[in-house]
Amino acid sequence: MNKKTNYIVSAALLLGLLVLIFVLEHVLPPTSMLFVVLKKGAIYALVAVSMNLLNGFTGLFSLGQAGFMLLGAYTYGIFTIPVQARASVYQYFDGGIIRFTLPVPVALVLGGVVAAGFAYLIGLPVLRLKSDYLAIATLGFAEIIRAIFQWDALGPVTNGSNLLRKFPTFNSAIFPFVVAGICIAIIALLINSTYGRAFKAIRDDEIAAEAMGINLAKHKMEAFCISSFFAGVGGALLAMFQTTIQASAFKSAMTYEILLIVVIGGIGSITGSVIASFLFIGCSEWWLRFLDMDTYIGSFHVPLLRAGFRKVVFAVVIMAMVLFYRKGIMGDREFSLERIGNFFKNFGRKKTAAAKED
């Protein structure tokens, strides 16, 4: 199966997925948890892939994702609140400084651009640091950004420590799927290009990569900015999903969750990040919710099951994965129709061989 057929079949599958969602939205009640999982899962998938691009494919251990999401979310919110609503949202700041509105697609892209811009500034000093220091420096920057956006002096722009709301949101899960899907496709194209190979070379052996003519500073900056761009878009999508934005929500815990998704899915696998994202969100928002409820079997009160147990189980599972299953679900492989086809072929072959022996 050559590359072109692969592309066409993958595109067809994705289209089929969108149709499926459309159908589900007309069949199931809109409050079904399935839609929460689909929407949030798609958004986190995008951010996880953007983090994987940086950590998994280029080998730059950065923990600043939450900060870039925050930048994207705020940029989107600030520029799309309808002019009439600004007075009530920015009630403590006389309606705020910004008095115009941008269309949603423009604001989404702008969210990414602003995040990438900050990434450029942060990257200049920080990208030459060793991996552990890079992690802490990016974490530190994310915290500084969070503090700045809670600062009341910037209120006329950011609304200080108050919520941003009343900006356009989406209803159908198709919207985040399409946006995230396009972004992830772009990242996949990048990975498969000559630049993607250069990033992987930097991850494998920085010194050898440099000796082969790859300018480390330039390529690391490119990876950093692109990753942050998509984290910003992801943040904007998250804002649309949550319908309110508040800086204090973008704590480092959010970055840790994204990191854990990346690890579960497999560092260096885009499909892994996508799958793991839906699994993670599904478990945390929906399937494992029962762990949080007081449950009775007959009159027997099942011990341990109460609020917060879900997250504990979660954390234990993650530790188990990190310790015993480090490669994650997909390791560093991608989804490949060829491989699935081969799997079934071999399966069939084994069965006929076993049957023959009888």
Place this chain on the structure above:
Amino acid sequence: MEFWNANLPYILAGISVGGQYALIAIGYTMVYGILRLINFAHGDVFMVAGLMMVYLSASLPLTLAIPLMMILTVALGFAIERIAYKPLRSAPRMSIMISAIGMSYLLQNLALYVTGGLNQVYPNIPWISDPITIGTAVTKRVTIITPVLTIVLVFALVMLINHTKIGMAMRAVSKDFETSQLMGIKINSVISATFIIGSFLAAVGSLLYFTNYTGVVPTSGAMPGLKAFVAAVFGGIGSIPGAVVGAFIIGICENIIKGLGWTTFSDAFTFALLIVILIAKPTGLFGEKNIDKV
């Protein structure tokens, strides 16, 4: 004199919290020196120590609760190393850092589960939480005890490192991990000793810290932990005196900033300091340069 009177409470608070950060920072710097690992879970061990004290003191007298808390905290630090870090010693650096983050996540969620998300109130430890007057400021006695106790403990630790066999082993391991093993040093014992000492100091630190800031929540360890780590980096990662100096500087500056009215930025200050030091002198105030061989 006006400035002094107005800011004395903040400066005192700064010295106090600086000492508490120092006790946590030592744990970070020692572990990093030996394992090149940022022990993200260390701040949460500090928080768990606080929670343990809350629960133990509810059913035991303080004279039993305090030592028991220390023993349990040390056991926790030891266990974390054995469970989460030892199996990954030969794995790539990113894996062990992720394990540390995962451990931090687990401890915070366990605490959230056990406390039900409610703010726990630290027990009142007599004598150290008694109010005293210094100049024009009224504060708790713990404010004075902390820097003194910190310096005494640090002094004892430096003595241990420089004049005992286990201390020499620690210094050897932090200089060259593999060669130390080849020379017959029991790596596991050295690493365990490091975590035990670090956890013990964190337990003492928690006792002092939560006597001052009496609310204990699952996220109580995150900020002090991060700040303590910055202090360790600022002072030169691997250097114990450096970590202590860094911690006091951070504690004092942070509180002066609060005194000047910029409370939102008191946390951000610490991170700004981190960035500055990483750019200007990544090896920290007292650190040494490492040259990588190609």
Place this chain on the structure above:
Amino acid sequence: MSDKTNILRVENVTMQFGGVVAVDNLSLTVDEHEIVSLIGPNGAGKTTAFNVITGVYAPTNGCVYFKDDMILSNHPQGKMKKMYSGKNAGMYTRVMEKTPDQITKLGLARTFQNIRLFKTMTVFENVLVAMHMRRTSNIFSATFHLNGKEEAQMRADAENLLKVVGLYDERDENCTSLPYGKQRHLEIARALATKPTLLLLDEPAAGMNPQETDELTAFVRRVRDEFDLTVFMIEHHMDLVMEISDRIYVLDFGHTIAQGTADEVQNNPRVIEAYLGVQADA
């Protein structure tokens, strides 16, 4: 002196780390199409010299010319001004530094003492990634695959290179599954993919048995001829060195103690002393 074109000229290069002088006032030349070897006991400063020439370290003092253009130059600065214990301290006033990728772009490519292949990549991908530096596309056109022609050309060139070098059959295998000798060949092939004029080989025969060393000797010669290269090599395997080198420099404690053809060097008493030591009673 010959009327050959000079490719590399190292002039009074000193490399000092803190108080230790690793390379002491080293001067050497390499002319076009020559195979020149740098030999010497362990710790003599050979790899450090390579690292200076390829931009990994900036020299403490001295300069380097490539095809008669100055590419590197430095003099003791800052703290080093007081600590400098080498020679010719005042001779160089220009400061010209280069990063390793800039050096490679000029046409000097190197291999490493410890093999540094890209472990997660196949044989083909290792060579292909070395073609990246010759790209003309930017990250946008590359991402959206608008550089189809360039990408196809890179792939074709990589395939041809593998065929010439004899690694075509293994092209889709992970590079770590190759036997040791072939991994060394691959590292050389990868360096060749950067289309260099001068090839610097750091102990290419390290860890090889006599048969593998013979194969490597033939390989280096063939590569020099087919790709129109000049080769500058660090090596310890004396059979390879004596067999293949046009000229040899002998380094000890950071400075040259002898230079010349294989015969001249083999019979030089100072060289013998450095390698074998002096008799105790003499």
